[in-house]
Amino acid sequence: MTKPPRQCGECQLCCKLLPMKEIAKPAGKPCPQQRHGKGCAIYPTRPPGCRLWSCRWLLDADTAELRRPDRSRYVVDMMPDFVEWVNNETGECTPIEVVQVWCDPHQRDAWRDPALLAFIERRAEEGKAALIRWSARDGMTVFAPTPDDPQWHEVRSESVGHEHTAAEKYAAVKAARRLVGLALLLAALLAAPAAFAQSLPLPKTGQCPAGYRDSGACAPTSDRERPAIPKPAGRQCPSGWSQSGSYCIGPIPETKPQPLPMR
Numbered sequence: 543m544t545k546p547p548r549q550c551g552e553c554q555l556c557c558k559l560l561p562m563k564e565i566a567k568p569a570g571k572p573c574p575q576q577r578h579g580k581g582c583a584i585y586p587t588r589p590p591g592c593r594l595w596s597c598r599w600l601l602d603a604d605t606a607e608l609r610r611p612d613r614s615r616y617v618v619d620m621m622p623d624f625v626e627w628v629n630n631e632t633g634e635c636t637p638i639e640v641v642q643v644w645c646d647p648h649q650r651d652a653w654r655d656p657a658l659l660a661f662i663e664r665r666a667e668e669g670k671a672a673l674i675r676w677s678a679r680d681g682m683t684v685f686a687p688t689p690d691d692p693q694w695h696e697v698r699s700e701s702v703g704h705e706h707t708a709a710e711k712y713a714a715v716k717a718a719r720r721l722v723g724l725a726l727l728l729a730a731l732l733a734a735p736a737a738f739a740q741s742l743p744l745p746k747t748g749q750c751p752a753g754y755r756d757s758g759a760c761a762p763t764s765d766r767e768r769p770a771i772p773k774p775a776g777r778q779c780p781s782g783w784s785q786s787g788s789y790c791i792g793p794i795p796e797t798k799p800q801p802l803p804m805r
């Protein structure tokens with residue numbers, strides 16, 4: 543049984559920064575179920591959104607240089623997400639894969655942490671940008687330098703858009719990865735001043751992983767607790783995850799890192 547490399551300890555930042563629709567909890571506000579020093583008051587019956595969410599700081603070896611989220615004041619989502627560049631002249635939509643970073647709205651520049659910038663630069667090598675989010679609708683897409691463009695770029699969104707479902711995220715990954723490199727996308731984006739980033743649902747491609755149903759996209763079954771992400775091309779699944787077809791499946795419930803364990 544593989545243990546996660548890091549532990550939550552006293553951190554509860556995900557329960558403050560992330561929105562949780564099932565309990566009408568907005569982003570950036572403490573959850574009413576949080577209990578200082580104890581964790582989640584309803585942990586055994588917490589909503590599906592809480593069960594499905596996974597913390598990249600806990601699970602990904604490439605976050606080893608990042609501080610614990612309650613000290614850095616940002617949370618990196620394990621699940622890939624997307625923004626869409628819309629060319630307002632042609633109407634053409636181009637998906638861009640992003641790593642979501644939920645940042646404390648009271649410390650808006652926390653994401654400028656050099657360790658996180660280095661992490662975002664490594665993601666750029668994989669063709670990904672970063673979506674910095676201060677709330678469900680207030681965000682900014684950040685592009686790290688590429689060999690063709692040595693500058694950082696920050697593109698404010700008019701609106702980040704609706705919160706993607708897990709099925710939308712799974713389905714969107716493959717489509718975005720078929721596209722041209724980030725440098726070309728960025729060049730096109732910067733050439734269009736009216737461009738803005740917004741949300742993107744896409745249809746499913748390929749066979750859904752175990753525990754997920756095909757409903758035009760890969761939708762987790764209602765009682766499913768294990769998270770899943772598309773398996774990164776040429777890379778292993780994260781430590782503690784297993785492969786299911788072209789997906790990586792997170793730890794089973796008994797071994798899943800518990801964001802807010804009862805103490």
Ligand code: SF4
Nearest residue numbers: 550553554556597611
């Ligand atoms: S999962 Fe744990 S370490 Fe990650 S933000 Fe939540 S409480 Fe902090």
Ligand code: SF4
Nearest residue numbers: 557573575576582592
């Ligand atoms: S895990 Fe518990 S405390 Fe955290 S957001 Fe969900 S319900 Fe709230």
